[in-house]
Every structure is written in structure tokens, then in C-alpha cells.
Amino acid sequence: MTERAIPWPMMALAVVGFAYMLLPIFVVVLAGLTAGEFLTFPPEGLSLRWVAAFLQSEKYLSAFFFSFRLALMTMVVATILGTAAALFLARSNVVGKAALRAFFLSPVVLPGVVVGFALFAFFIYSGMGLSRTIWGLWIGHILYSTPYVIGTVGAALAAYDDSLEEAARSLGASPWRAFRKVTLPNISQGIQAGSIFAFIVSFGQFEVSLFLSAPNAEPLPIAMYNSLRYQFDPSAAAAGIFAITLVIASVLLTNRLVNIRRLLGRQQGQ
Amino acid sequence: MSFVEFRGVTKTFGRAPAVEQLDVGIAQGEFFSLLGPSGCGKSTTLRMLAGFIAPSTGSIHVQGRDITHLPPEKRDIGIVFQNYAIFPHMNVFDNIAFGLVERGEDAATIRRKVGAALEQVGLSGYDERFERELSGGQKQRVALARVLVIEPHILLLDEPLSALDKKMREEMKFWIKSIQHSIGITTIYVTHDQSEALTMSDRIAVMDRGRVLQIGSPVEIYEQPRSRFIAEFIGESNLLPGRLARADGTTGAVEVAGAQVPARLAQPGLSTGAEVAFLIRPEQIRLEPWSADEAPMLTGKVADETYQGALRRYRIDAAGQHLTVEVPNRPELAQLPPGADVQLYWRPESGLALA
Numbered sequence: 262m263t264e265r266a267i268p269w270p271m272m273a274l275a276v277v278g279f280a281y282m283l284l285p286i287f288v289v290v291l292a293g294l295t296a297g298e299f300l301t302f303p304p305e306g307l308s309l310r311w312v313a314a315f316l317q318s319e320k321y322l323s324a325f326f327f328s329f330r331l332a333l334m335t336m337v338v339a340t341i342l343g344t345a346a347a348l349f350l351a352r353s354n355v356v357g358k359a360a361l362r363a364f365f366l367s368p369v370v371l372p373g374v375v376v377g378f379a380l381f382a383f384f385i386y387s388g389m390g391l392s393r394t395i396w397g398l399w400i401g402h403i404l405y406s407t408p409y410v411i412g413t414v415g416a417a418l419a420a421y422d423d424s425l426e427e428a429a430r431s432l433g434a435s436p437w438r439a440f441r442k443v444t445l446p447n448i449s450q451g452i453q454a455g456s457i458f459a460f461i462v463s464f465g466q467f468e469v470s471l472f473l474s475a476p477n478a479e480p481l482p483i484a485m486y487n488s489l490r491y492q493f494d495p496s497a498a499a500a501g502i503f504a505i506t507l508v509i510a511s512v513l514l515t516n517r518l519v520n521i522r523r524l525l526g527r528q529q530g531q
Numbered sequence: 532m533s534f535v536e537f538r539g540v541t542k543t544f545g546r547a548p549a550v551e552q553l554d555v556g557i558a559q560g561e562f563f564s565l566l567g568p569s570g571c572g573k574s575t576t577l578r579m580l581a582g583f584i585a586p587s588t589g590s591i592h593v594q595g596r597d598i599t600h601l602p603p604e605k606r607d608i609g610i611v612f613q614n615y616a617i618f619p620h621m622n623v624f625d626n627i628a629f630g631l632v633e634r635g636e637d638a639a640t641i642r643r644k645v646g647a648a649l650e651q652v653g654l655s656g657y658d659e660r661f662e663r664e665l666s667g668g669q670k671q672r673v674a675l676a677r678v679l680v681i682e683p684h685i686l687l688l689d690e691p692l693s694a695l696d697k698k699m700r701e702e703m704k705f706w707i708k709s710i711q712h713s714i715g716i717t718t719i720y721v722t723h724d725q726s727e728a729l730t731m732s733d734r735i736a737v738m739d740r741g742r743v744l745q746i747g748s749p750v751e752i753y754e755q756p757r758s759r760f761i762a763e764f765i766g767e768s769n770l771l772p773g774r775l776a777r778a779d780g781t782t783g784a785v786e787v788a789g790a791q792v793p794a795r796l797a798q799p800g801l802s803t804g805a806e807v808a809f810l811i812r813p814e815q816i817r818l819e820p821w822s823a824d825e826a827p828m829l830t831g832k833v834a835d836e837t838y839q840g841a842l843r844r845y846r847i848d849a850a851g852q853h854l855t856v857e858v859p860n861r862p863e864l865a866q867l868p869p870g871a872d873v874q875l876y877w878r879p880e881s882g883l884a885l886a
């Protein structure tokens with residue numbers, strides 16, 4: 262089969278678009294590898310001194326691992342909640358389902374500052390003792406990440422044929438067994454994609470974290486921001502390198518997992 | 532008491548009822564078809580029996596037991612879906628084993644039963660295949676094996692042939708019927724294809740817009756349709772506007788296309804002078820070149836002729852009414868060119884007057 266030709270104006274537009282989006286990443290990576298004293302671009306010679314500084318910085322390392330743990334915890338809850346919500350939206354017949362869907366997805370559409378501030382104000386006025394605690398921050402991240410899971414699982418469910426589950430039921434499976442043995446394996450790619458999204462979104466979250474993070478437990482973006490406010494230090498860019506690496510690695514990893522799965526399926530079939 | 536009984540079942544989605552006041556009884560071992568145009572409520576009826584949706588009113592009984600509110604997994608009813616619904620993440624073996632695994636059968640029994648089921652549907656050696664590696668006909672067989680292996684006491688088939696090409700459809704039609712016959716399972720078959728229903732069924736329920744219009748054997752449905760809709764939906768038909776000239780009990784005479792012809796009456800209550808539709812099937816008509824000797828039912832002119840291989844199909848103009856006539860393509864029968872004067876004959880009992 263020959264590849265279909267893409268019209269060159271579109272190609273050019275795509276290249277420019279990608280370049281525009283990816284350029285900042287190169288800037289950060291190169292700035293983090295500078296040999297100079299200050300955060301500048303282009304870098305003044307290349308060295309690993311700021312990478313080393315990051316690796317020795319108690320502040321950045323703890324922020325990095327805190328963000329990592331927070332993103333994992335967020336991912337777990339967002340995946341469960343988002344999958345449940347997507348199932349509900351796909352299957353229930355309640356009136357006002359469109360409104361409900363819009364409501365579930367609203368945290369992504371609303372400006373992060375608004376969501377962050379709203380939660381902050383709510384935590385304070387409700388007196389639940391959640392403001393500026395890890396738990397409050399966790400809730401904020403879950404709220405912000407879950408819509409991504411709803412989106413990807415919703416797409417998987419739209420492509421899923423409900424008669425598969427009905428067939429399972431009629432063959433003797435209870436609702437739960439039919440879901441677990443038939444529906445779940447067939448929407449698992451959507452769930453995996455959604456959970457990776459949730460992880461990445463949580464890891465890079467800034468606005469909500471700005472309002473909700475506790476002073477002694479700062480996620481990486483907040484730590485970078487705080488440090489850059491006072492000193493224009495290339496170790497922030499070095500931290501950025503690690504963050505970018507982590508995100509790219511997680512994307513590649515999922516891609517790999519999903520592909521391996523397909524590959525196995527095909528070989529079993531022969 | 533019937534094996535399966537729908538008692539006053541109505542199902543409403545939103546405002547319009549999809550199925551209305553359904554009262555049907557199906558005998559044990561019967562091959563029963565629900566026949567009707569798309570959207571008339573056939574699948575809804577089947578899905579209520581399978582337990583996927585609940586009736587809005589009325590009840591469903593199997594062997595005298597009310598199963599209206601039983602969940603699908605407790606019903607012991609097998610269903611084959613229009614798109615087969617083969618589990619794509621499982622191979623053929625695991626698909627067929629599914630119901631046995633849910634019933635907690637041991638591995639050896641499962642292997643033996645799945646093997647037998649594969650053999651029954653002619654797919655031995657296909658255990659390891661996945662759905663995407665099967666043709667339409669093979670998927671169909673897997674879907675049927677998956678259901679039959681659990682030995683349900685009712686088999687439901689929802690337009691199982693509609694996704695197949697014509698040749699495969701013919702083949703599967705006889706195959707499904709023979710399997711059904713050999714195990715004697717009570718079967719409810721949904722189709723919008725009247726020829727499938729006619730060839731396979733013991734009895735047919737013709738549906739339209741959520742209602743059952745007539746229930747009967749294929750012969751009854753074809754030869755004594757109770758309404759114009761049924762007459763037109765089942766097979767080819769000539770329906771001519773006419774007036775009842777005479778009525779005595781179940782027979783009478785109809786004024787149609789300028790002549791008076793004998794007819795059976797589809798409804799007993801028809802009275803003289805009533806506007807009726809006169810039904811005569813194309814294959815019941817004998818066509819002869821014009822001659823003065825014999826008294827035909829109608830006379831007319833050949834409007835056009837279509838060659839169809841085994842048949843020649845004539846369109847006849849009889850006093851402004853158009854009739855289709857099918858004539859076997861045999862050399863000894865006269866060639867009738869367009870414009871030729873012809874005489875139409877049929878047996879008196881072939882004509883039917885419909886209200």
C-alpha cells in the first residue's frame with residue numbers, strides 16, 4: 262500500500278505548529294545544560310553542573326518525588342472515578358445527562374486559577390481543615406485530572422458494542438462478572454490512556470497547586486516557580502529536564518504496553 | 532398453556548410504544564418467526580424475552596413461570612445477535628467456553644463440550660482463532676455454538692443472516708433450520724425478510740408498528756393474509772381496487788378491472804358493495820394468447836416483459852389496472868410480445884378480497 266500524499270501546505274503548517282510547541286522544550290533543556298551562572302538562552306557553553314545541582318538539591322528532589330507520588334495517587338483515584346463516571350454517562354438514561362457531562366468536564370474548561378481559588382475558598386469556609394494540606398491538594402488534582410479519564414474512557418465506550426456485555430449476561434454471567442470479563446478488557450486501552458493523561462496532568466499542574474499546596478509539601482512546578490521568583494537559577498531548568506523526561510518516558514511506556522498487547526493478541530491468533 | 536407466553540406486553544420508549552399489547556404463545560420445540568419491517572418492534576420483543584429490557588406493562592411466562600423480572604443470567608435463554616457479538620479479546624475456544632465457565636464446569640467437561648460444539652457447527656480446529664480472523668459465516672457459527680453449548684431451553688436469533696452475502700444466506704438458512712430441527716429447541720427468529728420466515732418457520736407473527744397483525748403457518752400467512760399490509764409484505768402481490776359484488780359467507784365475487792371475478796373473503800363480515808382490495812399472486816396467473824373459446828377471468832394487453840432467467844415477468848394492462856404475471860421460462864409456452872392481447876386465468880379460490 263502506498264502512503265497517501267499529504268498536501269504540502271498542510272505539511273508545512275504541521276511542521277511550524279510542532280516546532281512552535283516543541284521549541285520551549287528545547288529551550289528549557291538547553292538552558293538546563295548551560296555552563297554559565299544564569300538562566301539564559303542560548304546557553305553559555307554546555308555542562309552538567311546544574312543537573313548535578315538539581316540532583317543534590319534537597320528542595321528540588323523532594324519536590325520531584327512529592328509530585329511523582331501525588332501524580333500516582335491522583336492517577337489511581339481519577340482512573341476509578343473517571344471510568345465510573347464515563348460508564349454512568351454512557352449507560353444511564355437520567356434526564357439532563359448532557360448537563361451532567363458538561364459539569365463533570367468543567368474543571369478542564371474553567372481556568373485553573375478559578376478552580377484552584379474556588380477550592381481554596383471552599384476548604385477555608387467549610388472549615389474541613391483541608392486548606393493547604395496534602396489531602397486538599399490531592400482532591401484538587403483529582404478534580405482536575407478526572408475529566409481526562411472520562412474523555413478517553415467515554416471514547417472507548419462509544420466504540421464498544423454493548424451487545425457483548427448482553428451476550429455475556431445471557432450466557433450466565435452476573436452484571437459484575439460480565440463487566441469484568443468482557444467490558445473491561447475491551448475498554449482497557451481507553452482506561453490506560455486516561456490514567457496516563459491523569460498522571461501527566463497532575464504532574465504538571467500549576468494553578469490549582471498554587472492555591473492548595475502546603476508550604477512543607479510543594480509539587481515540582483510550585484518549587485520551580487518559587488525558586489525562580491527569587492533567583493534566576495538554571496537548576497530550575499535542570500528540574501524541567503527531569504520533568505520532561507518523566508513525562509516522555511511515561512508516554513513511551515504506555516505506548517509500548519499498548520502495542521505489545523496488540524502484538525501478543527495477533528500472534529496468539531495465528 | 533404455551534411454552535413461552537407474552538401476556539399483554541407493552542414496551543414504551545419515551546412516548547411512542549415500540550411494542551403494544553403483545554399476546555403471543557409459542558409451543559415447545561416450535562420455530563417461531565417475528566416478521567416485520569425495520570423498526571416494528573421485533574428486537575424489542577426479543578430483548579424483553581432475553582431479559583435485557585423490562586416490559587412497561589404485561590408479563591412474560593416460560594413454562595408457566597413468570598420470568599418478567601428475572602435477570603438475563605437466570606433465564607437459560609440463548610441469544611444470537613445480529614452482529615454476532617463474538618468477544619474480540621477471546622479466541623473461539625474461550626468464546627464458546629464462556630457460558631460453561633460461568634456455570635462452574637470443570638476443565639475436562641469444558642474441553643469435551645466445546646470440542647463437540649465446534650464439531651456440531653463444522654468449525655473443528657478453529658479453537659485458536661480470533662474474531663477478526665473469521666468470515667461472517669464462521670462468526671455466525673461460533674455465535675451459535677457459544678449459545679448451544681449451554682443447552683438453553685429457548686434459542687433467540689435476531690436477524691442472524693442479514694450481515695451475510697446472498698449465497699451464504701441461503702446456505703445458513705437451511706443449516707440453522709436443520710440444527711434447530713435436530714435438537715428440537717424452541718426457537719424465536721427475528722427477520723425482516725419474508726422469504727427467510729416462509730422457508731424456516733413453523734409459525735410466523737407478522738408485526739407492524741409495534742403490533743402483531745397476524746399469526747399463522749407460512750401457508751396461512753401467504754395464502755390467507757388478513758390485511759393489505761400483510762399481502763404486500765409477504766411475497767409478490769397484485770392488489771387491485773375493487774367492489775364486493777356478492778358475498779355469501781366466506782366466498783363472493785369482486786368487480787375488478789371491468790369484470791366480475793370470484794374471490795374468497797379475508798374477513799367474514801364483508802358486505803356487498805364494500806370497497807375491497809382484490810389479491811391475486813403473480814405466480815397463480817396463467818397467461819394465454821387471446822382466443823374466443825374460453826372465458827378468462829380478465830383480458831388485457833402485454834405492457835412489457837422482463838426476462839429473469841427462470842421466469843418471464845409480464846406487466847399486463849387490464850382495463851387500466853396493472854398486474855404482474857410470472858410465467859416459467861419454458862419453450863412450449865407462447866411468446867407474448869408487448870402489445871399482444873392476452874387472457875388471464877386462475878383458479879377461483881386463488882383470488883382473495885381484503886377489506
Ligand SMILES: Nc1ncnc2c1ncn2[C@@H]1O[C@H](COP(=O)(O)OP(=O)(O)O)[C@@H](O)[C@H]1O
Pocket residue numbers: 544545548549567568569570571572573574575576
Ligand atoms: N433503547 C431504545 N430507546 C429508544 N427507542 C428505542 C430503543 N430501542 C428501540 N427503540 C425504538 O423502538 C422501535 C422498535 O425498535 P426495534 O425493536 O429495534 O425494531 P426492529 O427490531 O423491528 O427493527 C423503533 O422505533 C426504535 O427506534
Ligand SMILES: [Mg+2]
Pocket residue numbers: 570573574575690
Ligand atoms: Mg432489530
